[in-house]
Amino acid sequence: MTQCNIRYAIFSTEWGYCSLAAGPAGVLRSCLPRADRDRAETAVTAGLAGAAPDDRLYRSLQRLIRAYFAGRPVDFDPAIPLDMTALSAFARLVLSACRRVGYGRTASYGRLAAACGRPSAARAVAGVLSANPFAILVPCHRIIRCDGRLAGFSGPGGRIMKKRLLNLEGLRIFAEPMPFVPIIET
Secondary structure (H helix, E strand, C coil): CCHHHCEEEEEEECCEEEEEEEECCEEEEEEEEECCHHHHHHHHHCCCCCCEECCCCCHHHHHHHHHHHCCCCCCCCCCCCECCCCCCHHHHHHHHHHHCCCCCCCEEHHHHHHHCCCCCCHHHHHHHHHCCCECCCCCHHHEECCCCCCCCCCCCCHHHHHHHHHHHCCCCCCCCCCCCCCCCCC
């Protein structure tokens, strides 16, 4: 991929610094909040040599992400273009199916696999979601085990972050909401 047309933006939210990277075909990457601006920049630009900063990049999407982390219900428009050209056909299918799991709702890995026409591929679905380049836009945090428990989460903070995101959306799968804790960098 030619990197010269890739731009990125770093912006603050109530949870920390988020970031987006995009090329001509759409968003290439969105990252969960990081504790500081430098970490957000490192996360979003990794492997994108020549990417240039652009604070105006997807300004309306930045506003939606800020609103989300401020606790307002946000369903990210499926019309927001995501550039999935570098992903396998199965990964595109899984991420597209996951994108349809709405705010404040969950699905199991098995249900997502069935929605992709591969009901026995729950582990493969989990593998795709562990490498999700579109955090929040493709809400992999909403995918849980079939018994209602949390599985792993590859984002910063791991399961703690997943629990916080689900609690933010009003899901009280757990006995008590998770209190605010600083972002944990991994």
